[in-house]
Amino acid sequence: MAGRAAHGAVGLARFMLVTILTFLGLLAITFFIGRVVPIDPVLSVVGDRATQEVYDAARERMGLDRPLVVQFFSYVGNVLSGDLGQSISTGRAVTSDLARVFPATLEMATIGILIGVLLGVPMGVIAATRQGSWADQLIRVLGLLGYSVPAFWLGLVGLAVFYAGLGWVAGPGRVDFFYEGMVDTITGLYLIDSLIAGEMDIFRNALSHLVLPASILGFFSLAYIARMTRSFxxxxxxxxxxxxxxxxxxxxxxxxxxHAFFPIRIQLITVIGLSYASLLEGSVMIEVVFSWPGIGNYLTTALLNADMNAVLGATLVIGSxxxxxxxxxxxxxxxxxxxARQ
Amino acid sequence: MTDLLSIRNLTVTFPTPRGPVDVVRGISFSLGRERLGIVGESGSGKSMTGRSILKLIRPPGRISADEMIFDGIDLIRRSERQMREIRGARISMIMQDPKFSLNPVMTIGEQIAEALTTHNSVTRRDLRNRVLEMLHAVRIHEPARVAGLYPHEVSGGMGQRVMIAMMLIPEPDLLIADEPTSALDVSVQAQVLDIIEELVAGKGMGLILISHDLNLVARYCDRILVMNGGEIVEQCAADALHRAQHPYTRGLLAAIPRMDEDREELPVLDRSAWAAA
Structure with missing residues (x-):
């Protein structure tokens, strides 16, 4: 038994090492993206009318005159201490921007993946056990729609029908303007923060805003998960x-x-993980259509404004x-x- | 002696793009509490015959028969739900390759226990004892350790003994063994067949041994059916096999190599000999 414990410790150590190396690789990639893009970080600070002396002084202050390797390690140090630099478009620290936008995406993606898994897996199983039946056909058509319908179109139609037409759900944004900033930020997830504060009105309002975009994300993830479950x-x-x-x-x-489903749980984990990761990346289309202040929206805005610190910070979060x-x-x-246990 | 199983006019049909194909064509035979061998080459319909007794032909395949009477029950007229009470409990089947026929993510103990608990209510302690006893009966020496293993952790021979334990633990009346040793090393084939023979004789069960190996069937069975092209071409007592009449059987017998012979080439089956008949 001691041998097994030692074996386990070695396995754990190796696992940690691989994880750390992967993360370092990610940092290297974001770092070099930052160096390769044709945007001069010094210019964006001093402006393009600065004299050469001012430019050089700023360059030295920012450490850009030092060798690349030294710069990389100081970048790693900064990231580890939570410093991702200033965003030029919001004027705030990128870290605090991300702390605000990432939970918005996390909240929507999590509800979306729950819908995808809870409906998609049983649908895939039913389709496979009744191959060729009407249920199978219906599920296959849904799967095809999930592939072929553009997200922004579904978002617009959803808003037109359920918000403007039927009035069943709230419109764009995370909460009504009236409730904005009324709950202390603890987790950044409005559903949880409002529950902690005991504000049921805000909880219901946030849920009403969330349900439509999350269902649309859920539909795409459901279509994918059901199709994979069926074929497994x-x-x-x-x-x-x-x-x-x-x-x-x-x-x-x-x-x-x-007997049949138990073994495929293992394959499904990969499928669900990938699907969840792609939702967490922030569905730009859905976030734009629903004015959702998530990471997809943030990243797009940053890219369009050549806001490199924000782009790299967001890329780092998504990669992590x-x-x-x-x-x-x-x-x-x-x-x-x-x-796989050996 | 009343028959344990009596089949009349059994046909198994599969639809194909060029119309339905009968893989078993109206065969009839009966079986007492004896050991019946079914031999034939690949595609002769022997495995399909075995599976249709349990009505486990996968769709779109279809079974039909005038009757298929097992211990007074006409299986052909039984619903799927009624068949489930018979499968495992009264008729069981050992499959070909334990690498594929054992569930990879359930322990051996769990899989054997499931065969018993599906049909009987047993207390937890009894269940464990019965499983260990059964593993012991198939000559597994450390039953408690093996019960906790997963199928990929045991050898093919041991996997097949586990399969036997699983199929015999509910004490069925009829055991179908579909090529039980063709996936195994020659050195363990006899051992596995000896275990089957011993347990079948000990419990007074009927056995249908399906194989392509004439010698093996002749050695372990009382009676032999020879199948070709979905039909039974010959029925005889095992010890009379060498006197078989049908040209197909004679051809098969002639193709068996012997240790003490000096034939350069083994004869090829001459299919024209019985195609005319």
Missing amino acids: MLDQLAQEYVTTARVKGVPERRVVWR VFILINKISDVLYRILDPR
Whole structure:
């Protein structure tokens, strides 16, 4: 048993090392993007009418005259201490900007992925077990729509029907203007912050704003997850061990869920992880249509204003989210698949 | 002696783009509490015959028969739900390759236990004892350790013994063994068949052994059916196999190599010999 514990410790150490190296790689990429783009960070500070002396002094102050390697390590140091520089378009620290916009995207993406998983997985299983039935056809058509309908169009139609037409949901933005800034920011997730503050009105209002864009994201993720689940399940149902279960007289529901679905949870984790990561990247189209102050919106604005610090900061956050979700999938893999445990 | 299983005019049909194809063509046979071998080459319909007894032909394949009477029950007229009470509990089947036929993400113990709990209510402690006993009966020496393993952690021979344990734990009356040893090393084939033979004889069960290996079937069975092209071409007692009449059987027998022979080439089946008949 001591041997197994030591083995586990070595495995954990290696896992941590790989994670750290991946993160360093991400930092290197964002750093070099910052150097390669044809935007002079000195000019954006001193303005293009500055004299050569002022320009050189600013360049020295910003450390840009030092060797690249030294610059890279000071960049890493800054990032680790939470300093991502100033944003020229908002005039605030990029870190505090990101702390404000990322939760907005996180809140929407999380509700979206929940919808995608809770509906998409059962739909995929049903489609596979009743291959060729009307339910299967319907689910396949939904999957096709999820592929082919543009997000912004669905967003506009959704707003026209459910907000302007039926009045079932609130319009663009995270809360009504009236409620803006009435709840202390704790997590940055309005649903949770308003619950903590006990402000049920604000909770209901935020939910009413969130439900439509999150459902649209959920629809895209559902279409993808259902399609993948269906094809994994069709593959599983043709396996010999599923026949073995039937030979044993196991009831059909248990055959489907315990024998066919159980093994594909492992593959589904990757699919769900990827889908969640792509939602967290911030669906620019949906965020623009719904005036959602999320990271997709922030990144686009920053790009259009050549606001490099903000672009790099947002890229770093999105990259970290990808690394994190991949690592979580890895860990779940090891827990769920007996073949990967060695 | 009353028959354990009596099949009349069994046909298995698969639709194809060029119209339906019968892979089993109206065969009839019966079986007591004896060991029946079904032999034939690939595609002769022997496995389809075995699976249709459990009515486990995958759609779009279809089974039809005048009757398929097992212990007084006509299986052909049973609903899917009624069939489930029979599968495992009364008729069971050992599949070909344990690498594919055991569930990769369930422990061996769980899979064997499931075969029992599907049909019987057993207390937790009894269940564990029964599973360990059954593993012991298939000559697994450390049943408690093996029960906690996953299928990828055991050898093919042990996997097949696990399969046997799983299929026999509910004590069925009829066991179908579909090529139970063709995925195994020659060195463990006899061991697995000996275990099947011993348990089947001990419990007085009927056995259908499906194989392409004539010698093996002749050694472990009482009676033999030879199938070709979805039909039974010959039925005989196992010890009378060498006196078989049908040209197909004779051709198969002639193609078996012997240790003490000096034939340069083994004869190829001459299909024209019985195609006319």
